[in-house]
Amino acid sequence: MLTRRSERLSSKATSAPAFTSNEVEDRGHEESDYQESDGEGGYDEPEYAPSSQGRPKVSYSARRQVRYEIDWAFSSPRPAPKHHDRSYRCTLGDMPSGEPIELVSLSQTSRFLQNLLLDSRHLFIYKTVRENASGLPPPQPPIGMSEMSWARLLYGGNGCNTCNRHVPHIDFGLRRRVCVGCRRSYQFWESRFKSSCPGMDAYMMNLVGFSRIGVSSRGHASENQRFYWKPDLDDMDARIARLERREGTRAADEFYERRVALVEAAMQEIPALSAWEKKWIERKSEDQGVAEMRRYEEIVSRAVAAGYDRRDIPSRWGIDWAVSGKPELTDTAWKRLLPRLQKAIAETRESRLKEERKACILKRCSTATELYRKFLHTLTPIQWRYLPTPNHILYTSCSGLACFRDLLAMQDEPSEQQWAAAAEQLPKEMSTHLSSYISAMDGGDSPQHCSSTTSELLLMSAGSDAATLDQLCERFSSLDYARTVLVRPGQLRSGCDVWHAWYRWGDDFQTFKRGFSSQGSDALSAIAALLRKDVNTVTATELDVSSGDVSFRCAHCPGTHVGWRSWVDHCIRSPNSEHNPILVALDPDQAVHDSAKDAGHEQWACAHCDHYCVRLDGYDYENRPIYRADFGSYPELEEHKATHGIPCPSEFYDISYYIGFHGKARPATTVSTGAA
Structure with a gap:
């Protein structure tokens, strides 16, 4: 008795796995048929429906008896209930009707939704979604391509259809996304048809689409070349052979005529589709930029509400990792990115404080340099050549002037009285400064002509007394040997x-x-x-x-x-x-011409006005204002003589010449070395 029951239970227990394997096998066939039928966007793709081959029917009482006897014999747990996925309770009214990408993503979540949307009775959903799409509306599906395949090609992701490598553009001639590696493996040139497809008739190339983009064309199409996809030719060859075997040669010839006309019409649509894709990619980039800016503004508003300074929040490009997510910033996402954002804010604050301090010091250096420039205007041009230029004072941040050094290091902004008091110390400061430099130079192996008496220079104010100017010229001449x-x-x-x-x-x-x-x-x-x-x-x-x-x-x-x-x-x-x-x-007629070519002709300065004197001319270079000593050129100086009523300018008294480069000859002039 027990033996017969064990045999009966064993036979019934093995019947359930057999049913399950049949079901899986049937679903596997359905999935393979779906993938094969949907293909990679053929030119005569039909509207596929779910397979009509049902599962083997088993009565409810038999299933219940088998389950009861198995539980009684082996005490095994009950199997999980089937078909409890929410997608099985999904209705057509629940399908998204606003964005095609949402519908494509939903169709890939379960096999049930794939079969549901593959049904020819439900393909109108893709058409409705395509017509109601926001932004740049997609065009109608190309000839011979279903609505679902067209939606999957456009919105199914940027992966290659063969290896899933990222490919930004669609090859509308092949109706697929193809990476460079797959083109090298499966694509061939038209002239290499015989070597790539041995034993195949050349008329097969008229039955499939072709691409204008080769392996080495870097994504640019060529109007005179055709590249074919070898798997498409193999499938078409097998299809023609199957059609001849089932329906005869006449049916194959009729199919050939229809197919050639269909491919030609499809190839004519490629320019319009490529132009639409270009606009579509640009629109996507713009929409992404708007979404990132909206998310960045939300991040800024939340950070300011949390007590952070708006100036310390990094720019949009500084926190691109935070703005590249979804446009809507939820509380959970904010808590997740806040620790990293706090670190970026601290770094930005530290950098800002350094830049503000640097800008403050640079502004004070500019003020000190302007005071030094005004001090130079109180001297004669002969004294300028022994003193630092305003550019040097600014470049060294007034490190050589002790009278301005304390003002630069102050925490508070110096007052005008403090700047004026520091400027009054400039004559004494520059006399000491010049003497220290001359002593350092004289300490080397220079010719001993600078005695201590001549090194004690007196920075006298500019005047019109010829005797005073001659005295200055004689005093400084010992430094001009x-x-x-x-x-x-x-x-x-x-x-x-x-x-x-x-x-x-x-x-x-x-x-x-x-x-x-x-x-x-x-x-x-x-x-x-x-x-x-x-x-x-x-x-x-x-x-x-x-x-x-x-x-x-x-x-x-x-x-x-x-x-x-x-x-x-x-x-x-x-x-x-x-x-x-x-x-x-030199030839007197050529003297002016030769001097015009000389680089030193732009280094004349007038001692009577600021326009042709040493002045600060500011311009920006790498966000740093640079000041240079700007001098009037010699032709401009000749025109400037009438302004001051000087028919024959004297050097050191009226004009001064600055040597900028070694080896440059002074332009031919008629200046004298004494007072006019």
């Missing part, structure tokens, strides 16, 4: 330019190897002898005036005619050769 040649790699200075170069070179002057050149002094001795000047007393300014309309050429070295500074530089750069200068007079 031409035989003092300071050399730095690539540059040399002579005379009073030696002292001014100290400021222009700045801190780099301490790091570069420099020194006073003996070869330069010997070369200047030859120049002075050629011009009949005493090398021990001649100044660089006198050489500029004496050689304004002449040039020099080396007797032993080939080269062009150069000024006396360039000839000295030539002797320093070639110390092992013998050099003898030859004086070459």
Whole structure:
């Protein structure tokens, strides 16, 4: 008795798994049929319906008896109830009708919804959603493509249809998204049809769509080339063979004629579809930007409400990780991103405070530089050449001026009285400053011509007394001896330019190897002898005036005619050769033309007004205001003489010439070295 019952239970217990396997197999066939029928967007795709092949019917009493006997025999737990998914209770009224991407995403959640939406009676849902889509409406499905396949192609994601790699664009000729790797594997050129599809007739290429984009075309279409998808040709070849085998050759010929006309009509739609895709991608990018900006504004409003300063909140691009989510910022999302946002706000606050402090110091440096510029206007042009330029004062943040240093470090904003008191200390400060620089320069191996008496410079105010100006000129002439040649790699200075170069070179002057050149002094001795000047007393300014309309050429070295500074530089750069200068007079008619080509012709300054004097001309460079010493050019200065009634300007009293580059000859002029 027990043996017969065990056999009966065993037979009935094995019947349930057999049913389950049949059901899975049937559903597997349905899924494979769905994927095969839906394909990759064929040109004559039918409207597919769920399979009519039902499951094997088993009575309710038999299922109940089997379950009861299994529980009684083996005490196994009851199986979970089937078909309790919410999607099975979904109705057509619950389908989204606003966005196609929502409908496509919903159809991929369960097999039931896929079968429901594949039914030919329900395909109107895709059409309704497509017609009611917001934004740029999608066009009608191409010829031979169903509404569902068209929606899946547009809104089914940006993955390649073969390997799911990201592909932003759709190949409407192949009706799929294809990455470069899959093109290299499955796509071939029209001229390589025989080698790619051996044994296949060439007329098959007329029955499938083609692409204008090759593997190496970088996404750009070519009008003269065709690229075919090999799996499409294989499927079409098998389809033609099956049609000939079932219905005969005549049916295959009729299918060929219809298919060729369909493919030609479909290929004509590609330009319009490509133009729509371009606009669609642009619209998506704009909508995404608007959504990110809306989310960023929500983040800012929540952060300000939490007590943070609006200036400390990073920009939209600084927290792109926070604005790239959904447009709606929920409380849960806000709690999740708040810790990371607090860290970004702290970094932004620290950076802002540093920039504000830097801007405050720069503003105060500009004020101090303006006061220093006004102080320069109280001096004579001869004194400018021994003092730092306003640009140097600003660049070094007034580090060399102790009278302004305390004002820059103040927490509160300095008052006008404090600035005026600091400006009154400038004459004494600059006298000490200039003496310290000269003492440091004199401590090297320079020619001993700067005694302690001549180093005590008096910064006198500018005046019209010729005797006072002559006294200043004589006092400063000891610092302008031409035989003092300071050399730095690539540059040399002579005379009073030696002292001014100290400021222009700045801190780099301490790091570069420099020194006073003996070869330069010997070369200047030859120049002075050629011009009949005493090398021990001649100044660089006198050489500029004496050689304004002449040039020099080396007797032993080939080269062009150069000024006396360039000839000295030539002797320093070639110390092992013998050099003898030859004086070459310039043609008076060509003197003006040659001087116009010289870079130094833009470095004349007028001593009577601010327009042609050392002034600050500000401009921005990397968010930092830069001030440079701007000088009037020599032609402008000639026109400017009538303004002050000076027919013949005198150097140091009326005009001053600044040497900007070594080797540049002074333009030919008629200035004198004394008062007019």
